Amino acid sequence: MELLSGADMIARFLQDEGIERIYGYPGGAALHIYDALFRQDKVKHILVRHEQAATHAADGYARASGKPGTVLVTSGPGATNAVTGIATAYMDSIPMVVLCGQVASHLIGEDAFQETDIVGVTRPIVKHSFAIKHPSEIPEVLKKAYYLAATGRPGPVVVDIPKDMTAPTERYEYVYPKKVKIRSYNPVTRGHSGQIKKAVDMMLKARRPVFYTGGGIVTSGASENLTALVKRLGFPITTTLMGIGSYPQTDAQSLGWLGMHGSYESNMAMHHADLIVAIGARFDDRVTNNTSKFCPTAKIVHVDIDPSSISKTVRADVPIVGPADSVINEMISLLQGREMANAEALPEWWTTIDGWRAEREGKLYEASQPGERLKPQEVIEAVYHITRGEAFVTTDVGQHQMFAAQYYKFDKPNRWITSGGLGTMGFGFPAAMGIKQNFPDDVVVCFTGEGSFQMMMQELSTCKQFGTGVKIINLNNGTLGMVRQWQDLNYKSRHAHSYVESLPDFQKLIEAYGFTALKVEHHDELDAALERTFADNDELVFLDIDVDPREHVYPMQVPLGAMRDMLLSKTERT
Amino acid sequence: MRHIISILLENEPGALSRVVGLFSQRNFNIETLNVAPTEDPSLSRLTVTTEGDDRVIEQITKHLNKLIDVVKLVDLTEGNHIERELMLVKVKALGASRDEVKRTVDIFRAQIVDVTPSVYTVQITGDAGKLDAFVQAMAPIGILEVARTGVSGISRGDKILSL
Ligand SMILES: Cc1ncc(C[n+]2csc(CCOP(=O)(O)OP(=O)(O)O)c2C)c(N)n1
Numbered sequence: 001m002e003l004l005s006g007a008d009m010i011a012r013f014l015q016d017e018g019i020e021r022i023y024g025y026p027g028g029a030a031l032h033i034y035d036a037l038f039r040q041d042k043v044k045h046i047l048v049r050h051e052q053a054a055t056h057a058a059d060g061y062a063r064a065s066g067k068p069g070t071v072l073v074t075s076g077p078g079a080t081n082a083v084t085g086i087a088t089a090y091m092d093s094i095p096m097v098v099l100c101g102q103v104a105s106h107l108i109g110e111d112a113f114q115e116t117d118i119v120g121v122t123r124p125i126v127k128h129s130f131a132i133k134h135p136s137e138i139p140e141v142l143k144k145a146y147y148l149a150a151t152g153r154p155g156p157v158v159v160d161i162p163k164d165m166t167a168p169t170e171r172y173e174y175v176y177p178k179k180v181k182i183r184s185y186n187p188v189t190r191g192h193s194g195q196i197k198k199a200v201d202m203m204l205k206a207r208r209p210v211f212y213t214g215g216g217i218v219t220s221g222a223s224e225n226l227t228a229l230v231k232r233l234g235f236p237i238t239t240t241l242m243g244i245g246s247y248p249q250t251d252a253q254s255l256g257w258l259g260m261h262g263s264y265e266s267n268m269a270m271h272h273a274d275l276i277v278a279i280g281a282r283f284d285d286r287v288t289n290n291t292s293k294f295c296p297t298a299k300i301v302h303v304d305i306d307p308s309s310i311s312k313t314v315r316a317d318v319p320i321v322g323p324a325d326s327v328i329n330e331m332i333s334l335l336q337g338r339e340m341a342n343a344e345a346l347p348e349w350w351t352t353i354d355g356w357r358a359e360r361e362g363k364l365y366e367a368s369q370p371g372e373r374l375k376p377q378e379v380i381e382a383v384y385h386i387t388r389g390e391a392f393v394t395t396d397v398g399q400h401q402m403f404a405a406q407y408y409k410f411d412k413p414n415r416w417i418t419s420g421g422l423g424t425m426g427f428g429f430p431a432a433m434g435i436k437q438n439f440p441d442d443v444v445v446c447f448t449g450e451g452s453f454q455m456m457m458q459e460l461s462t463c464k465q466f467g468t469g470v471k472i473i474n475l476n477n478g479t480l481g482m483v484r485q486w487q488d489l490n491y492k493s494r495h496a497h498s499y500v501e502s503l504p505d506f507q508k509l510i511e512a513y514g515f516t517a518l519k520v521e522h523h524d525e526l527d528a529a530l531e532r533t534f535a536d537n538d539e540l541v542f543l544d545i546d547v548d549p550r551e552h553v554y555p556m557q558v559p560l561g562a563m564r565d566m567l568l569s570k571t572e573r574t
Numbered sequence: 575m576r577h578i579i580s581i582l583l584e585n586e587p588g589a590l591s592r593v594v595g596l597f598s599q600r601n602f603n604i605e606t607l608n609v610a611p612t613e614d615p616s617l618s619r620l621t622v623t624t625e626g627d628d629r630v631i632e633q634i635t636k637h638l639n640k641l642i643d644v645v646k647l648v649d650l651t652e653g654n655h656i657e658r659e660l661m662l663v664k665v666k667a668l669g670a671s672r673d674e675v676k677r678t679v680d681i682f683r684a685q686i687v688d689v690t691p692s693v694y695t696v697q698i699t700g701d702a703g704k705l706d707a708f709v710q711a712m713a714p715i716g717i718l719e720v721a722r723t724g725v726s727g728i729s730r731g732d733k734i735l736s737l
């Protein structure tokens with residue numbers, strides 16, 4: 001029998017759980033835990049420069065690896081600084097465990113120094129939360145936290161740990177709980193066979209089918225199964241922003257992604273479809289546009305692990321509650337030996353779709369000429385080529401994010417890392433940092449904007465401490481571009497506070513941290529700068545590129561319209 | 575339509591606030607709320623009445639079920655059920671109206687449980703409609719204070735909500 005203090009139990013549990021790296025920032029209420037971490041060397045602690053960055057870094061790691069990220073912060077301001085990152089993870093169903101120090105039990109409720117009711121503050125943005133009531137329950141509560149974070153529909157779990165629970169003087173028996181059971185929590189392990197059969201019959205009878213898949217495919221590791229199913233049927237597939245990479249985008253059956261800034265052919269195909277097979281997607285308002293005009297001729301099959309996602313905004317004709325991979329597997333086996341009822345319909349559907357593709361081909365944006373300012377789109381394309389489409393790509397939020405989604409093509413899941421649900425500016429750089437520290441041999445690129453980067457740029461210091469070689473591509477348009485685009489379109493170009501005045505000299509700023517920064521002002525300088533940026537995979541390089549601030553992101557769905565109602569450029573609309 | 579949803583909830587600190595928080599967070603409405611421990615000390619039973627069309631009620635029950643602290647729930651209005659609420663009312667009881675209060679209390683099969691020279695305290699149980707009717711009948715005489723428990727309910731017959 002082993003007796004450990006609460007703090008040592010936490011350190012030991014993290015080791016036993018196989019957690020290699022955690023992200024955090026110390027403070028009074030967490031100091032016993034920090035001391036326990038100091039006295040061991042299996043779990044690495046990455047000291048960030050702001051707790052929000054700790055959550056984004058752990059989140060980036062979780063998205064890239066499929067495993068839960070871990071965060072450790074102190075009470076009060078430490079915990080409240082983590083809130084934006086917890087909300088970001090919650091909205092995108094990312095597994096994460098956040099350990100928060102808390103004032104000692106006897107002080108709770110007394111407005112003690114650095115006391116915040118963090119369980120209360122985070123209640124609407126967590127999958128679940130725990131408050132430790134006795135040190136002896138620490139191993140089991142932590143096990144439950146990881147179990148809840150990673151299973152079913154994943155999400156962040158907060159564990160509040162009053163300081164006296166970790167006191168070095170009190171020791172209790174420690175046993176690593178290999179398994180836990182929560183009587184009220186039993187995530188489904190397979191879908192309803194009758195419903196799956198019904199869905200398969202509908203697929204075989206469809207004339208204009210479309211697969212519409214989301215982040216659920218990525219989180220549940222169902223990409224391979226999905227690819228097999230889509231190949232087997234020969235249907236077109238579009239993904240959500242979060243689902244990018246869940247099916248190889250360079251494959252001919254991929255229509256790209258859909259929704260507000262999705263591809264023309266995706267939105268057209270959805271609008272005209274007679275069957276939509278949605279898997280691990282949630283009919284978000286950035287996808288559906290006006291739900292009353294959504295896909296008027298389509299029947300809807302909706303597969304999701306979370307029953308509350310089904311028929312939330314758009315009614316499903318065939319709801320299937322279950323994990324994507326097992327449901328898809330079952331679909332594949334039910335398809336064996338069966339054929340499409342209307343063999344001629346699918347080729348006709350593809351002819352229509354290819355027509356839509358051809359309409360927009362070569363018209364997506366106007367490339368810059370030698371000597372001119374670059375277009376953000378062509379920068380993304382150039383980065384795509386030089387990294388051969390194999391990098392982990394994180395983004396911040398804004399026009400650059402949408403351009404990155406449109407022009408970097410992903411053939412694998414877990415490589416496209418973006419804050420889709422919450423749209424958190426400041427996410428990209430710390431997320432890239434978290435990924436690079438865990439996947440040092442891979443190339444990690446962060447596409448950012450001069451607005452977003454300034455929200456989390458203090459992490460340059462963390463990268464310096466840990467030698468983290470991320471590549472930061474700053475698409476510098478000197479403006480909060482996405483805000484400006486909306487102001488151009490909806491407010492007669494009254495640019496209220498969307499202009500970022502007094503930008504720093506990014507080159508000097510980066511150099512102050514001892515890193516290399518390059519400036520690109522014109523078309524002609526790009527190739528050499530990219531060569532230099534990607535020359536050494538271990539080196540952090542910041543590439544500050546002046547891009548054309550007049551550029552808008554298109555297509556853009558017309559507000560309150562149907563899927564097919566889109567602006568296609570400043571002068572064209574559907 | 576009005577629905578009565580009964581929930582078995584882990585008897586944990588904070589569990590109730592998750593349920594209540596869910597309603598405000600998702601813009602669902604709570605008309606009444608009633609909660610107390612059950613015969614199993616690890617469980618509380620919570621009953622909410624809420625208003626909404628089928629789509630809203632489906633979302634409410636799905637989201638409630640998603641809460642880790644919710645062990646089980648039933649929408650009692652889906653089947654035959656018994657609904658009860660208890661109300662304590664203080665009414666003015668002066669002069670001629672003293673008798674009238676007494677008569678009305680008898681008609682409603684309520685009970686007078688406390689008396690002063692000017693006030694009767696009445697206890698009445700029944701479904702929410704009966705309690706409303708009593709309040710209406712008493713209003714002209716003069717209601718001084720009302721305390722209602724909120725609806726509690728249970729299904730009829732052999733159907734059981736338990737672990
Ligand atoms: C934390 C936060 N605050 C505000 C917003 C609203 N917002 C969305 S995009 C955007 C502009 C982003 O500017 P920049 O990072 O320069 O990217 P650009 O659009 O210019 O590419 C803003 C302010 C947000 N998404 N997140």
Ligand SMILES: [Mg+2]
Pocket residue numbers: 398449450451475476477478479480481
């Ligand atoms: Mg910008």
